[in-house]
Amino acid sequence: MDTIVLLAIYFARRGDMYIRPIPGLEAVNDAIGRATEMGRPILYISGLSGISDIATIAAMLILGHLAKRTAAYETPIIVPCNDPLVMTAEREIVHQAYIEAGKPDAYEPQNIFYITDSQFGYTSAVDGIMVREKPAANFFMGYFFAEALILAETGNMTGAIQIAGTDADTQLPFFITACDYTLMGEELYAAGAYLSRNPLLVAQLKGQDIGKIVLVAGLLAGVALATLANYIAPDIFDRFQSWFQIHN
Amino acid sequence: MRLQIPIAIGFLAGFFMLVQFFVPHQFFQQSYLELFDWVKIIGAFALVLGLGSLFRTHIDKIRNRRPDHIYSFVTLISFAVMFVFGIVYGVKPHTSFDWLFKNVQTPLEATVFSLLAFFMASAAYRTFRARSVEATLLLTVAVIVMLGRVPISDYVSFVDFHEASEWIMSVPGMAAKRGILLGVALGVVATALRILLGIERSHLGGGGGGSS
Known part of the structure; x- marks a missing residue:
């Protein structure tokens, strides 16, 4: 799978690549525009799973691209964190985004702050921020647990436009229910590349798609072969199947 | 550099x-x-x-x-109280710190968690209004799955809700879940490669990943 992704990156240098539109990411500009027009901030939550989780890293990559756009309009972005390491990294990311947007003076480090690592303590604090500050747009990106629906429903009640993205399959239904747009599973990982429009990163998305086609083809071939072998030569089927079994 | x-x-x-x-x-x-x-x-x-x-x-x-800066006082005072009790009496079981944790922090967290039931009800009401084909399908499936999980469905003779619920969870539900998980696995591999090879640099504050 790594080879497919690397090959796609290699071929990307040859020209433009088409990527299918993702409505949740197309709506990012609308959300920023709405916040700017209303003179209200944007709230960004990067999950509760800590910096060692790849979903949090994906969320931080999205934050970088988002902050560059909010910096251009000088729209405040509030980032409450439940992990001090994530807070430190996100401060650097947002600061750099403001520098790149040519608005270093608009950067406010106090808008990216640590609350607590307690799950529901954090949830109630963020709910309080939503109710008091009334952000025009809420972004929930990363890995979430039981707090997903509490956060999304509170945001829904405040009337904010909400864009969520998570690879937590158990929380996806809640986000789909309570948010305007939801990035499902792999779309969270594609978001950074999608927002950047960098050819190399877009090529990686292509690599993912090709990888999926290969996986599906492999699954279909496996099902067909297993079905046939079961009728024609069960011994060969058993031997073939044993290649994929884990023996303790 | x-x-x-x-x-x-x-x-x-x-x-x-x-x-x-x-x-x-x-x-x-x-x-x-x-x-x-x-x-x-x-x-x-x-x-x-x-x-x-x-x-x-x-x-x-x-x-x-x-506005509402009174809550900031609550936060700072709570922190100071827990800090002092933790330093003076320790954090082991049966200490003042432990008592405060079990009798203040834990019930507060349980209260916020229990709000989930109400949020679930309001979200379900909004979603299950059968205004489109998808919403109707979701409503139908949810009703079958919920009925399959409660004893009252035993009294319904014309449909086996337990079996229907199990089938929905283990066939179409599981297929969708596995599809998402496969996509996530690919996304994780691709993101890890992007970072390892230095193609994605925005997490370093380098503006990698190109311009927006």
Whole structure:
């Protein structure tokens, strides 16, 4: 799978690549525009799973691209964190985004702050921020647990436009229910590349798609072969199947 | 240079983690544990930064008399009380700190968690209004699954809700879940490669990943 992704990156240098539109990411500009027009901030939550989780890293990559756009309009972005390491990294990311947007003076480090690592303590604090500050747009990106629906429903009640993205399959239904747009599973990982429009990163998305086609083809071939072998030569089927079994 | 060094460190650390996962040699396992200790030490320093941020945020709110700054007083006083009890009496079971944790913190967290039931009801009401084909389908499936999970469905003779519910969960539900998980796995691999190879640099504050 790594080879497919690397090959796609290699071929990307040859020209433009088409990527299918993702409505949740197309709506990012609308959300920023709405916040700017209303003179209200944007709230960004990067999950509760800590910096060692790849979903949090994906969320931080999205934050970088988002902050560059909010910096251009000088729209405040509030980032409450439940992990001090994530807070430190996100401060650097947002600061750099403001520098790149040519608005270093608009950067406010106090808008990216640590609350607590307690799950529901954090949830109630963020709910309080939503109710008091009334952000025009809420972004929930990363890995979430039981707090997903509490956060999304509170945001829904405040009337904010909400864009969520998570690879937590158990929380996806809640986000789909309570948010305007939801990035499902792999779309969270594609978001950074999608927002950047960098050819190399877009090529990686292509690599993912090709990888999926290969996986599906492999699954279909496996099902067909297993079905046939079961009728024609069960011994060969058993031997073939044993290649994929884990023996303790 | 400001970007190259972090990218090189990221690549070496990531590559090492990849190798140690597949090589059970003692050197790799020991080094892995050593690196984990480093992570804990960095985490401890970061906690100081986190607390600094917490104090600054709330002190600023109080100083500027921002709306609802009374809650900042509550936060700072609660922190001070827990800190003093923790330092003076320790944090072991049957201490004042432990009593406060069990009788204040835990019930408060349970209260917020229990709000989930009400949020679930309001979200379900909004979603299950059968205004489109998808919403109707969702409503139908949800009703079958819910009825399959409660004893009252035993009294319904014309449909086996238990079996229908199990079929929905283990066939179409599981298929969709596995599809999502396959996509996530591919996304994780691709993102890890992007970071290891230094193609994605925005997490380093380098504006990698191109312009927006």
